[in-house]
Amino acid sequence: MYCGDVIHHSSQASAPLASVLHDLSWTIQRLDPVEDLGIERIPAPELTILKEVDRNPGISVRVMAELLAMQPSNVSTAVRSLVDRGLLKRTPSAADRRVAELTVTEQMVRNRTRIEAAWSSRINQALERLPEDAAAQLVSAAPALALLMDELRVQA
Numbered sequence: 001m002y003c004g005d006v007i008h009h010s011s012q013a014s015a016p017l018a019s020v021l022h023d024l025s026w027t028i029q030r031l032d033p034v035e036d037l038g039i040e041r042i043p044a045p046e047l048t049i050l051k052e053v054d055r056n057p058g059i060s061v062r063v064m065a066e067l068l069a070m071q072p073s074n075v076s077t078a079v080r081s082l083v084d085r086g087l088l089k090r091t092p093s094a095a096d097r098r099v100a101e102l103t104v105t106e107q108m109v110r111n112r113t114r115i116e117a118a119w120s121s122r123i124n125q126a127l128e129r130l131p132e133d134a135a136a137q138l139v140s141a142a143p144a145l146a147l148l149m150d151e152l153r154v155q156a
Contacts, residue, residue, distance in 0.1 A: 037115065052068060060100065061100065086105055
């Protein structure tokens with residue numbers, strides 16, 4: 001139903017969307033094992049952290065923990081592991097030397113490019129087998145899904 005310019009949806013209407021999005025994300029990550037690309041598998045929480053650092057270079061562990069609604073100690077442990085594996089770089093902040101700013105490494109950028117290419121290839125193949133209108137709807141939904149992701153993060 002409409003209320004001004006805002007569309008209000010019942011929780012029952014969005015439940016199937018939430019379930020499908022969760023299952024789709026899980027399936028995409030499992031379709032093309034990264035080990036086949038010569039890349040070590042990254043646990044989901046660490047992958048989430050890497051993506052967040054990639055979106056927000058220079059983010060601190062504390063800010064990332066707040067943003068992802070994770071315990072700072074868990075984020076810190078994951079960051080330590082990612083630094084040890086050469087996927088993240090920790091640099092002291094110029095403003096406060098006690099705070100570390102995080103950035104992804106070139107190795108991570110190369111890995112991400114290869115992983116996303118594998119995922120995209122599989123998705124493109126599947127889209128080609130779908131009815132043309134369904135494929136077009138899915139592709140055109142990407143910007144709206146990105147907005148949904150941003151909104152969910154703001155709420156966290």
